[in-house]
Amino acid sequence: MTMLFDKLNVLSAYQIVSRELRRLIDSGELKAGDQLPTEAELAQMFGVNRSTVREGIRQLENEGLVSREGRKRLTVSVPGSGKISSQATRALVMRQVTFRELWEAALVLEPACASLGATNHDDEQVEALRLNVEMSRGVDDLRRCTDLDMAFHALVSESAHNTALLLSREPVGLLLFPAFEILSPLLPQANSRQFVAHERIADAIAKSNASEAETWMRKHIADFRRGWEMANLSLDLPIDLPRSLAEN
Amino acid sequence: MTMLFDKLNVLSAYQIVSRELRRLIDSGELKAGDQLPTEAELAQMFGVNRSTVREGIRQLENEGLVSREGRKRLTVSVPGSGKISSQATRALVMRQVTFRELWEAALVLEPACASLGATNHDDEQVEALRLNVEMSRGVDDLRRCTDLDMAFHALVSESAHNTALLLSREPVGLLLFPAFEILSPLLPQANSRQFVAHERIADAIAKSNASEAETWMRKHIADFRRGWEMANLSLDLPIDLPRSLAEN
DNA sequence: TTCTTAGAATTGTCGGACTGTCGGACTTGG
C-alpha cells in the first residue's frame, strides 16, 4: 500500500510567492520595466508576512527576473546573459567538465558564430574587433592577453546576432579560454599564433567572407587543442573556475 | 573629472551571506553532499539575524547550489541541468528569440551531439534510443509526438557524454522542438519524415558511424526549417515558452 | 542489540519595530 499517493508536494509559502510572480511575468501580465508592488502590498495580496514575501523575491532577484536600482521599488527585467552563464559555468565546474568537453563544444560553437558573424555583423562590431586585434598586438602580459582573447570571442559571437548561440557559447568560452593561461607559458609560439588567427578571423568577418571566417576559427580552436597536447597537458583535465567568477 | 569615483556599490547583508557561502562552495571547502550549518549558527557566524541568513540562502537555493528535502537541513549539491536550462530558456523567450536563431543554433549543436554520440555512446543509451524510436512509430497525438521528439534529442545529446554540449543544447531544444506542434498540423508529411530521420540517426549512432549520424541529424534539422518555410511560417517568429515551463 | 519515544533542535512563518536612504514638497536666499 505504499505509493498509494504521490509524495504530496507541499511547497512553502515563499516558494509559492516566487512561483506566482514568475507566472505573472512569463504570462506577460508583468512586462519588463514594470514596477512591482511594495513588499508590504505584496504581503497583503498573498496574505503572508512581509518576511515571507522577501524570501520569495530573493529567488526572482537571483534569477535576474526582477532587479532594483538603489533601494527603490523592484522592476521586472530581462535576465542578463551574465547571470545565466555564470550559473551555467559554475554548474559545469562542479561537474568537473574536462578540457576535452569544452574544446569539443567550442569547436562547433565558435566557428558557427564566426560564420554567422561574417554575414550578420554590424559596422560597430567590426570596428570593435579591429580595435581588439590592434590592442592585442605585442601584448605579452598573460592576464591581459586572456582578457583580450575572451573579449575577442565574445565580440565574434555578438556579431552573429544570435541570442541562442550567444548564450550557449558564453559558459564554454568563460571556461575554455582562461585555460590559455595554463598553456601559454609552456608554449612560446602560442601567443603569436593566436594573434595571427584573430587577425585573419576579424578580417574575414569584416570582408563578410563567411566560409573563411569559419575555417580560420576552426583552425584557431583546433590549434588550441594541438597546443594543449603538445604541452603534455591532459585532455581530461578538469577545468577550474576562472578568476572572473571565483572572486565575485 | 568625471569617473573620478566608481559608483559605489553597497551590497546588502543578505547578498554578502550568499556570496560568501557561494565562495565556500566553489573553493571546495563545502563539497557537494555536505550539510550546511544551522540557520541559527550561520546567523551567529556572519553576525547577522536569522532572517537575513534566510534571504541569502534563498538565492543559493534558487541557483541549485544547495537544496533541501522537506524541512531538513540544507545540503550542498550540484545544480541540476534542469534548473540552469529552464532559466536560460526563460531568458531566451524574454528576449524574443526567433525561430531562425534557435534553428541556427540547433543546426550546429544537434549534429555535433549526434556525431559525438556515435563514438561515445553507452549501450544503455543506444537501447533507450531504439526504444524511443519504437514508441514513436505511428504515434499521431501531437503532444505525445513532441514529447518523444524532445526525449529523442535529449538522449542523443546524453550519448555524446559531453556536459558542455548537453547544457548548451538543452535550452535550444526546449524551445525549438515544441515548435513542431505548430508545424505538424500544417504539414501532413512532417510526422513521417521525422520518424524516418530519427530511425536513421539512432541506427547510425548504434553502428558508431559518426559521419552518418551527423549527416542525418543535419538533414533532420534542415528539414525542420524547410517545413517551417513551406508552411509559410516566418523565420523571425518569436518562440513562446513551452508548456513544460509555462506551467511550473 | 534493536525499537520506541520523549525532549531538544531546527525550519517555516508570523507580527512588530527601528534605521537609513530616496524622492518629492516646501522653504529660503540669491
Added chain:
DNA sequence: CCAAGTCCGACAGTCCGACAATTCTAAGAA
C-alpha cells in the same frame, strides 16, 4: 525664476522575539 537647504513620508534592509510543525537525538524499553 533658479539654486540650495530643509523637512517629511514611503519603503527596503535589518533585527527581535515567538510559536507550531517537523525532524533529530539520545535515553529508556523490549
